[in-house]
Amino acid sequence: MDERSLIEGMARGDRAAFQEFVEQYKKKVYYLALDMAGNPVDAEDISQEVFLKVFRSFATFRKDAKLGSWLYRVTYNASIDHLRRKKFVPEPVGDDVLESRSQEDAGLPPRGAMDPALAAESSLLQARISKALENVSPQEKAVFLLRHYDDLMLKDIASSLGLSIGSVKSYLFRAVRKLQKELGGSPLISGVEASHD
Amino acid sequence: MINCRTSKDRMIEALYGELGPSEKERFDEHMRSCQECASEYSVLGATLRLMDKRERPDPGPEFWDGYWDRLSRRKVWEEAGEAPRTSIGARLVRALSGIPRWSYQAAGAAALLLVGILIGSRLITPPAPVSTATRGAVESGAVMQAGNFIERSKILLLGLVNYDSATEDAYAFDLGRKKTMSRELAAEAPAIRSALNERGQKRLRDLVSDLELIMMQIANLGSGQDVEGVEFIKQGVDRRGIFFKIDLDRMGRDARSSVDPASPAGGTKLPKKNKI
Numbered sequence: 264m265d266e267r268s269l270i271e272g273m274a275r276g277d278r279a280a281f282q283e284f285v286e287q288y289k290k291k292v293y294y295l296a297l298d299m300a301g302n303p304v305d306a307e308d309i310s311q312e313v314f315l316k317v318f319r320s321f322a323t324f325r326k327d328a329k330l331g332s333w334l335y336r337v338t339y340n341a342s343i344d345h346l347r348r349k350k351f352v353p354e355p356v357g358d359d360v361l362e363s364r365s366q367e368d369a370g371l372p373p374r375g376a377m378d379p380a381l382a383a384e385s386s387l388l389q390a391r392i393s394k395a396l397e398n399v400s401p402q403e404k405a406v407f408l409l410r411h412y413d414d415l416m417l418k419d420i421a422s423s424l425g426l427s428i429g430s431v432k433s434y435l436f437r438a439v440r441k442l443q444k445e446l447g448g449s450p451l452i453s454g455v456e457a458s459h460d
Numbered sequence: 461m462i463n464c465r466t467s468k469d470r471m472i473e474a475l476y477g478e479l480g481p482s483e484k485e486r487f488d489e490h491m492r493s494c495q496e497c498a499s500e501y502s503v504l505g506a507t508l509r510l511m512d513k514r515e516r517p518d519p520g521p522e523f524w525d526g527y528w529d530r531l532s533r534r535k536v537w538e539e540a541g542e543a544p545r546t547s548i549g550a551r552l553v554r555a556l557s558g559i560p561r562w563s564y565q566a567a568g569a570a571a572l573l574l575v576g577i578l579i580g581s582r583l584i585t586p587p588a589p590v591s592t593a594t595r596g597a598v599e600s601g602a603v604m605q606a607g608n609f610i611e612r613s614k615i616l617l618l619g620l621v622n623y624d625s626a627t628e629d630a631y632a633f634d635l636g637r638k639k640t641m642s643r644e645l646a647a648e649a650p651a652i653r654s655a656l657n658e659r660g661q662k663r664l665r666d667l668v669s670d671l672e673l674i675m676m677q678i679a680n681l682g683s684g685q686d687v688e689g690v691e692f693i694k695q696g697v698d699r700r701g702i703f704f705k706i707d708l709d710r711m712g713r714d715a716r717s718s719v720d721p722a723s724p725a726g727g728t729k730l731p732k733k734n735k736i
Contacts, residue, residue: 282528289527294516303519311531315538385513392514410476411511417478436472443507 266330273321285314288331291413292338298408299342299401309345313338335415335423339405346401395445403438406431462490467497475505522680526643572701602655606664607713609645609652613671614706616641620678621694625687635681635690642678649675667705674702 264272264283272280292313297306316337317324324333396404405424409415415423421431462470467490473479474487491498616638623633649672656665674697681689697703 285528285531289524293519297516303517307530311534314531315535318535388510388513389515392511411508412514417473417476432469432472436468439472439475439504439507442511443503446507446510 270324270326270330273318274326281318284317284330288334289314291331292334295335295338295405295408295413296342296345298396298412299339299405300345301397305345305349309338309341313341316341329419329422332419332423335409335413336425339424342405343401391446395442398445399438399441403434403441406434407438407442410435461493462486464490464494464497467491467494468500471497471501471504474501475508520680520682529647572699602652602658603661603664603713606652606656606661606668607709609648609668610671610706610709612641613645613675614703616645616678617674617697617702620690621697623690625690635686639679639681642675646672646675646679664709667709670700670702670705674700 264280269280269284269287273284289310293306293310296309296313297303300306300309313334317334324330399407402424406420406426409420409423410417417428417431417435420426421428424431426434467487470479470483470487474484479487491501619633620638625633649668653665653668653672656662656668674693677689677693677696681693
């Protein structure tokens with residue numbers, strides 16, 4: 264079903280169209296919510312809220328707008344509301360926690376799938392990346408996630424989040440700079456830095 | 461030729477390939493002539509390449525396959541004005557997946573303690589006389605439904621805990637069928653819990669909750685035989701004293717049915733043969 268048929272079906276309140284819509288977008292919505300909220304339980308909760316909200320308020324959707332952009336916006340707003348409700352304060356993760364994080368915690372492939380040394384290195388890298396992302400503000404994080412992992416153009420992010428392109432560029436630049444500072448000790452980045460010294 | 465400030469303004473677009481050809485040419489020209497900007501550009505690029513290595517945990521095909529059903533259930537609940545948005549069992553299963561092993565051991569110890577207190581309270585405090593009215597409420601349809609749920613769960617669990625992967629035929633064990641049945645049982649549990657809640661059947665409701673959690677764990681086992689997952693569930697059943705609680709519940713219902721032979725409590729018989 265193409266986007267136009269989907270929109271028409273949903274506007275009629277067609278259950279099959281809504282199901283198709285959920286099937287098409289569930290992963291994108293879930294992963295954005297997961298990245299924003301930080302845990303899978305909240306991510307499913309938020310993603311369900313998003314779809315129910317879309318279902319309830321589809322009448323307010325402008326038919327000439329992009330369904331995906333609208334959905335990202337609803338997801339972003341639901342995630343921010345969720346963080347506010349939880350009075351989210353990012354907790355810095357200590358090195359001892361990073362050292363003790365298991366492979367499973369980092370969401371890596373099952374044991375035995377890779378060399379133990381590589382697995383440990385990869386696990387540590389995942390933990391460092393997670394920690395780095397925790398130190399980026401929700402707005403900066405949302406812009407970064409949409410650009411880097413969902414491959415949205417800057418103008419589409421601006422349209423999704425209701426921001427100007429200048430703001431999107433600014434948030435994105437700040438996010439990447441913060442990530443670079445947090446990950447500065449990584450051999451890959453410090454190698455690049457060293458090569459320019 | 462652009463200056464350093466403009467080049468910084470365009471770095472993000474350059475990194476993500478969003479500069480037009482002429483802008484890109486001017487940007488590259490500046491990078492070739494300014495070592496400071498080139499260095500910063502290079503470091504930011506390395507950061508993005510590092511972020512490419514990020515992995516997001518996939519909740520697995522079971523999660524995605526059941527997404528629409530869970531969403532539909534929640535929609536029905538919300539339309540009916542009921543509270544349970546995400547089932548406690550589901551939240552627990554997913555929350556538990558990130559908890560270190562030592563905390564299960566601590567929880568197991570706490571569960572043992574609770575079971576001890578439960579036994580103590582049953583032994584020390586004689587059961588209060590049951591009035592006809594109370595008995596009528598207790599042995600209601602909800603309780604019968606819970607009894608049926610518990611017996612079916614017990615049969616399924618017996619098949620699971622008695623399975624020995626080293627000596628038994630994995631085909632005959634048929635984990636796929638057990639997962640399907642567990643999913644069905646887990647789907648029934650919220651309505652039973654809710655009905656028991658209304659009737660103040662806390663102990664029975666807690667047992668149904670425990671079983672719901674285990675059913676969801678079975679339903680979420682990996683593909684193939686998932687021996688590790690099965691072992692984990694067996695240990696959980698053992699730690700929580702599930703069979704002991706089921707037997708206690710059964711004894712309680714049998715005792716009540718002997719007081720009132722007309723009570724339907726005796727109606728939920730354990731099938732003679734495990735057909736799972």
